[in-house]
Amino acid sequence: MSKQLIVHAEQVTKSFGDLEILKGIDLQVFRGEVLCIIGPSGSGKSTFLRCINHLEKIDGGRLSVNGSLVGYRQNGDRLYELRDKDVCRERANIGMVFQHFNLFGHKTALENVIEGPVQVKGISKKKATEQGMALLDRVGLGSRAHAYPYAMSGGQQQRVAIARALAMEPQLMLFDEPTSSLDPELVGEVLDVMKDLASSGMTMVVVTHEMGFAREVADGIVFIDNGCVVERGQPHDVLGNPQEERTRAFLSAVL
């Protein structure tokens, strides 16, 4: 039994000023697993996700991705902050998809997708373009390769954003409420791409309010409230038969 541990969080804490957002999160994600994080807004679930690729610095505990600490180097019982260059190298292996897409506004869909491979990995533009077109086809947007973000619907932009993250060939994909700013009729197309991705074996951590998606696709669900993991387990257990009072209250409000 040697499941490869991709994300390993141990007692992770994080504060913004006096406000403690994460109060000791323990969590594990294994290769090929899809973990959905649910919880009320302000519970710290997005902050935790952003800690995984060091967009936020953690204040305490230990967080590692694929065996290497995120943003730090451990020597004895001390953690040394890494330089920007080293943090960048780690981030390049972790894809992230944002609630507001954050496509580069001055670049076309294809240019968005090949930016990372060309500028960060140093792949030739020709090769990156080939791979980029294949990725855009995969998310169903081959025909929109030369469109600028402003000319695309939210759903299309989010699918380009997924292709942009995949272009770095990440070992792990993070999704931060990927459908929360979409019009209802556009949610499906993005979830379909994510389902396809999950079935291809990608390791994914998804912060979401889409309980249907969580039930259908997730291998595990974690319910976070007030900076703590309240409950975790299989989707049908957590969603169908929650053990904790707070989980029950949250689920009855959203379902």
Added chain:
Amino acid sequence: MAVEDKLETEREVPAVPTSARALTVVPLKYPGRWVLAIVILVLLALLVRAFVVADIDYAAVVEYLTVPGILEGVRNTLLLLLLSMALGLVLGVLTAVMRQSPNPVLRWVGGGYVWLFRGTPLLVQLLIWFNLAIIFNTFTIPGLVSMPMNTLMTPFLAALLGLGINEGAYISEIVRGGILSVDHGQREAASAIGMPRAKIMRRIVLPQAMRVIIPPLGNEFIACLKFTSLAYTISFSELLHSANKIYTANFKVIELLFTVTIWYLALTTVFSVLQQMLEDRLGRSAPGSRPSFARRLRKNLALRRTA
């Protein structure tokens, strides 16, 4: 219910026996606009008359537009403008980026530079540069150069340093505003694909800041064109100084000042058009981008020809 009925009947359209299609819209008249236009035309006529009857040799105004002395002034003005703006742009972008840096030392240096050069009059700065020899009487790079500052600090160099460094302080504020206008999510997305900070600035933030930067930068360019005339005080032979040399000899003061005015207006007009074309070009990735200035011009000219 009764009240509503009453309102309905009051609002009823008078029964005129025409079909709705045949109705004519009568535009509202604005007699005040005509009165205003006439008043302004009369005032303008009076002003033009004053200029005509004044003792001004208009033939000389035109004639002096192209004499070698003035043309050399134009050339020097343009040279000073372009080099100062180039220096100002480099300093401005560097300073703006420094002021966004996580390094507090760089932030303070940038802030201090803007504080000093934006807080003192350009004319004073020009005079100080020109008199730099009083502080540093020799210019030395150990092992390379050593020369008297008076020889090095020509009027041109003093004007270039004065204008360029002053412009840099203003341009840095313009660029900083542009950088701040770019959504923070752009930086996060670029970080997430593993881009280092400097590259994020260069490839993601600055290009998108350009659309916000260009209009005020065009203003700055035109302002700088006019500020070059201050170099007159340190006897750099830009346009105004060249005119001054001629009119102190022949006393055609107002004629030459008009000549100079025409040149300044012509140059600022050209730069305004160039600025518009640049803005159109940069607007391509923006929603609702309108056709380029050149295309609009062609279209308008074509319309006029067919009319």
